Amino acid sequence: MGLCPSPYQAVQGALRAKRAALGDRHDKENVFAWSSVELNLMGLFYYDPARPWISKRRADGRIASDIHLYIDDNRETAATQELTWRVSTRMAKK
DSSP, X not given: OTTSOOHHHXXXXXXXXXXXXXXXXXXXXXXXXXXXXXXXOTTSTTXXXXXXXXXXXXXXXXXXOEEEEOSSOEXXXXXXXXXXXXXHXXXXXX
């Protein structure tokens, strides 16, 4: 692609940054820690349309924090406002 940065390299760098920020999911001090995956699929007897179809869950049952990459932006999600602040701080520092 000449002397310009390629989109492949940009996406590769973003994914490496995300992986570094997520860290070890088994570390209890990690804001991105999660212990299980919950499936809430249509057709199951416990299906609840108010809940997401697939979600990572923390040990306390809340939805785990995560980072979602869009074209040129990162979006952080978490269960509470405090966790959201910790997630965005960790992502900015990494």
